[in-house]
Amino acid sequence: MTSTFEQEINQKQRFQFGENWNRFLTVLNDERISEAEKSLKQMLEMKDLQGKTFLDIGSGSGLFSLAARRLGAKVHSLDYDPESVACTQELKKRYFPDDCSWNIEEASVLNPDYLQSLGKFDVVYSWGVLHHTGAMWNALGNVSGVVNEGGKLFISIYNDVGGSSRRWRLIKHTYNRLPNSLKFIVLWPSFIRLWAPTTIRDLLKGQPFYTWNTYYTSTRGMSPWWDVVDWVGGYPFEVAKPEEIFDFYRQRGYRLEKLNTCAGGHGCNEFVFTKI
Incomplete structure (x- = not known):
């Protein structure tokens, strides 16, 4: 039976991010992993993630799941693209084989029942993912329900340049x-x-x-x-203005802690929210 993902690929309605990530793994090295760790620590304003639970929604290459695990978090990675899941599994095999503190699954952020079944996390991370789901606002709403009280939500969304x-x-x-x-x-x-x-x-x-x-x-x-x-x-492709994301999460009980904008360009605006 053909999966929904395969149908979308066959209909030319979706980019195969996993193929791209697979090629990226050929240039991945310790220096790049260290940069990923540094970016997490800077944006989350934490020196490490010891004792934290970390949900990586749209794990892609697996780089940031790996970075979070190296920083001490218990990690759950998920991705809609089977090849991205395979990339994440490859990094676990390389760096944390047989590790029971890093779980990886093929799943969709647009499935609220699945997300709720995972429980809540201290850090929910989804960088450059939710605007590629084809239903960005639904995805943004779904991730808001899996953050612990006092936990952090770290997302990035493409800027709306009209x-x-x-x-x-x-x-x-x-x-x-x-x-x-x-x-x-x-x-x-x-x-x-x-x-x-x-x-x-x-x-x-x-x-x-x-x-x-x-x-x-x-x-x-x-x-x-x-x-x-x-x-x-990168398709599907949706965008949002920073104030739209801010208002969306403020109405759902979140406080904005950190914001990095792309200065009005085409890139991603980064947001770190705390669940209050």
């Missing part, structure tokens, strides 16, 4: 509908659009490819090339 966001949505949809042999028609012009200004700026400063080579230090250990593929292919 007409430009709508154009990118069309580009992403087009990319996913093309056969693999023709995806370069969308990918390479997008890559040039995204990286040419920065590359030229680095050259003028006498530091060729400086931003490219140091990208992982400012992006939670990520890879510049695979982030471009993730951005261009």
Whole structure:
């Protein structure tokens, strides 16, 4: 029987993030893992996660589940994409084989019954995921119910840039509908659009490819090339203004603790809320 995920892929309605994450694992190293750990500690304002429970919704490569586990948390990872689940399982196998404090499941954040069955967590983390579900506001509501009182919710959501966001949505949809042999028609012009200004700026400063080579230090250990593929292919695609996210969670009993915006650009705004 074909799964809902497979049906969406076959209908060209969803990007296969897991394939991208699988390639990312080929460049993952200790330095990138350390950057991921550092970003968690900075945003959560914690020196470690000893004694905490950590829910990673949309675990992707598994990098941040791994980072949380290395920081001492008891981790539960879930992802809708079977290949992303496999990536997370691969990292557990590499770094925490046979560890009973790290569980991994294939599941959807749009299934509220499943989420409720997990109980509540001290930290719920979902970076760059909920806007790809096809039902972002439902997903945002579902995650609000699995945070312990006094616990933290760390999410990131694509910024709403008006007409430009709508154009990118069309580009992403087009990319996913093309056969693999023709995806370069969308990918390479997008890559040039995204990286040419920065590359030229680095050259003028006498530091060729400086931003490219140091990208992982400012992006939670990520890879510049695979982030471009993730951005261009990332569909379904929804966006929100920071104030919309703030109001949504304030009405559900959350207090905003930390906010990092993308300065009005196309990237993600990061939010850390506390359940009060």
